[in-house]
Amino acid sequence: MSPRLSLAAVVGAIVVAVALVPPGRSEPAAKKLAIPEMKFDEVKEIAPGVFFRYSSISATDPKVPFGGSNHTWVLFKDHVVVIDANFPKEAGDVLAAIKKTTKLPIKYVLDTHHHGDHAYGNAVWAKEGAKIIGHTHAARLLMANGAKQWEEQAKDRKDVKESHLHQVDEHFDDKLVLDDGTQRVEFLHLGHSHTRGDAVAYLPKHKILCTGDACVNGAFNFMGHSNSAEWVKCLEKMEKLDVDLVCPGHGPVAGKDLIAKQKRYFVELRAAVQKGIDVKKTVDEIAAGLDMPWYKEWTGKAANDIKDNVKHVFDELTGKIDHERLGAAPRVGRDDLVRR
Known part of the structure; x- marks a missing residue:
C-alpha cells in the first residue's frame, strides 16, 4: 500500500466495490468435480494437478486382465505424490503414465495397505528415488508376512520373481500431512477395515478421497483380513469428510454416495x-x-x-x-x- 493513500480513501474504495456487487449475490461456490467416464488403463486429470489411472479389473468378465490397483498422483510444486504401489509390472506402467503428465520427481508413494497389488511394486518406486509411506500396521504386516507371501506370488508372476520386496520407509499412526502451499494430501488411518493397516488419502482442497480397498466400486471386497464391524465405522468416518469424488482401490471413480453403498453391503451382510x-x-x-x-x-x-x-x-x-x-x-x- 502506498504511504500516501489515506485510510479514508481505502475505506471509500471498499464501499464502492461492495456497492457494485448485485444484491443477493455472493462469491461463486467452488465448482463440484465431475465424475469422469474412463476406459481401462486410461489417465485423466480429475482436478488441477491431480491425475487418476483406472486399472483394468472385472468381477464378472474373466477375459479382462487384472491390472492391479487404481492410482492417483498429485503434482506438488517440485515433486509428485503417488497413491499405491501396485505389482512391479503395473508399477512400471503407471510410472510411464506419470512421466507423460510431468517431469517432476516422485517423492512419496503411499501403500494404502500391505497386499501385493498395492505394495509389491515398492522397489520400482524406490528405484526412482521415492520414499514409501504406510501406516504402522501396514509396515508391520509387510515385514512380518511379506517374504512368505512374496514367494507365493513369485510362483505365478514373473515381475514379482524378478523384483524384490522393498519395505515401508516411513510409517505413521493416525495422520500424516503433506502440504507445500499448492497441494495438500492427508494420509489418514481410520481404523481396521479391509486390513489393520489401511490408510486413505484425503485431498481437502479438491474434495477427493482415495480409499485403497477400504472402499471399492464393484464386487471386489476381500474380507479375509478385515474387521467388518470396524469397517462400517471407518466408512462412517469417511462419510463425515467433505468429498465430491471417491477414487477407490478398484473400480471406477464415483461420487460420495459410493461410501454409503459400500457401508450398506457390510451392514446388510x-x-x-x-x-x-x-x-x-x-x-x-x-x-x-x-x-x-x-x-x-x-x-x-x-x-x-x-x-x-x-x-x-x-x-x-x-x-x-x-x-x-x-x-x-x-x-x-x-x-x-x-x-x-
Missing part, C-alpha cells in the same frame, strides 16, 4: 448372517438365502456368489476370529519397526 446364526443355519444355507438385488445392480454380481465373505462374517459373529492377529505374524511387533 452382517445382519443377514446374524439372522441365520440365530436360527442355527449353516454358512451355505445363509449364503443361499442372501438376497441383495441392489448389490447385483451395483456390482453386476449376486451377493451370495461371494461365499468367502459370508464365511468370514459368520466366523466373526461366532467368535472364531481374533482380529488382532488377522494377517499378522507374532514375531514382528511395533518395536521392530524403525523410522527411517
